[in-house]
Amino acid sequence: MTTYIGTANPGFAPYAMEELRKRIPGSAVSGLAPGETFRFTSGGMDDAALLKELRRDEPVFLRHLFPIEAEAQLTSDPASTADSLRRYAETLADRVKGRKIAVQVRKSHGSPFPFTSVEGRDFVAEVIREAGAELVAREADLIVSVYAAHKTLYTGCSAPKDNLSDWPGGAVRFRREEGLISRAAFKLLEAEQAFRLPLDKFTNALDLGAAPGGWTSVLLERGLKVTAVDPAQLDPALEDHPMLRHIQKNASEISFSPGTFDLLVCDMSWDPYNTCRLVSELASSMTAGASGIITLKLMYRKPFNTLQELSRAYGEVFDIRRIKQLFHNREEVTMWVRRKP
Ligand SMILES: C[S@@+](CC[C@H](N)C(=O)[O-])C[C@H]1O[C@@H](n2cnc3c(N)ncnc32)[C@H](O)[C@@H]1O
Known part of the structure; x- marks a missing residue:
């Protein structure tokens, strides 16, 4: 039985916790940083099976997780905190030797952790470099995760795929390109990565809103x-x-010849049920098997009901491939669908 640190978008941890409680029999969850970070114990389920199940059908609201391998009492004292970090890193010597290792340090708001994330990372990095690891920022074989909460320092080491995201806490960052037209662009870039859906394989797109x-x-x-x-x-x-x-024009006033588009994207700021009706009507302008990337606004603060109802409605014309709350989503989630043949 392993305990994990789970992370969701601000305000959505209760939903991530609920998803895990429902999916994993016997699991237990408890909040750490309100709304965002929590502890999650796997119950009777074997860890490998649990992680496989979470990867197979990723929960909507769980952005990131890592296993807790060590816990140390946390104060604002630099010497003892550095000691805790080094001591944990020393236990990893055999696992990190000759491998590419990323070290990710996060602290909760108000944590007494006396270092910046970079300083904290350096304490761990020094020890594992001496053990023969190659330190990398991306494409690591293993990630050493440190999470500084209010009273406790949590540390663990895991394969990136088992964390659901190889970004610290699932906080995907894109370089702010010169001339970026809107921050909303990051949502589409993140969806492309999260759904492994290279956009350049499409030729003709309809962008609604x-x-x-x-x-x-x-x-x-x-x-x-x-x-x-x-x-x-x-x-x-x-x-x-x-x-x-x-x-x-308003998207409700338009129509196109059948099979015009092989990609439909929709980020309309509109009631999600009206959006669903409209997108479903426009589905005939998509080729069979065409993809759709659609943001679903969670306006009514009952996300599970909303998602269930919208999945049913979209499911009439689309195969729903994934629904995920991306790091760049606020009060919304992103869905990837394929038009049914
Ligand atoms: C969040 S913004 C979209 C941002 C855009 N994805 C980007 O990357 O710049 C939402 C847009 O939806 C548009 N919108 C809302 N209702 C619409 C409708 N019924 N038909 C067409 N556009 C609509 C709004 O005018 C607004 O520009």
Whole structure:
């Protein structure tokens, strides 16, 4: 039986906890940083089976987890904290030798942890480098995770795939490109990674609720032809792009010939049930098997009901491949669907 640190988007930990409680018989959960981080004990289920099950069908709200291998009392004293970090790192000598290791240090808001994340990482890194590990930031064989809570320092070491994300706490970061049109673009970039759905394999996209044009600009950069629908203006930087057509209308007023698009994306700020109706009507303009990436707004604060109802409604015309609350989602989740043949 292992205890894990689980992380969700701010305010959504109770839902991640509920998902785990329902999915894993005999499991127990308790909050750490309110709304965001929690402890989760696997109950009777074998750990390998548990992780396989979570990877197979990822919970919507659980962003990241790592196994707790050691716990130490945490104070603001630098010497004893550095000691706890080094002592745990020393136990890893055999596992890290000759391997690529990332060290990820996070602290909860208000934790007495007396170092920055980088300083904390350096204490661990020094010890495991001496043990023969190669320190890397990405594409590690193993990740050493440190989470500093209010009274306790939690440490563990695991394969990136078992953490559900190889980013610290699942906080995916993209470099802020010059001229980025909107932060919303990060949602699409994250969805591309999370769903392993390279956007450049599509050719003709419909973007519903496209303004100011963050998603559209990502699709254009990937070489797609884009039909952007939004009554609002697109960013002037996109004007006159040869691969872009902007239809400045409400998405409920448009229609297209059958099988026009092999990708539909929708980030409309609208009631999720109306959005579902509209997207389902436009499904005929997609080729059979075409993909859809759709943000589902969780407006009614009952996410499980909303998701169940929307899954049923979308399920009439689409195969639902994944629903995940991405790091860049706020009061919403992102869904990947394929149009049924
Ligand atoms: C969050 S913004 C989209 C941001 C966009 N994905 C980006 O990357 O820049 C939501 C957009 O949905 C549009 N919208 C809301 N209801 C709509 C509708 N019925 N038809 C078309 N667009 C709509 C709004 O005008 C707004 O521009």
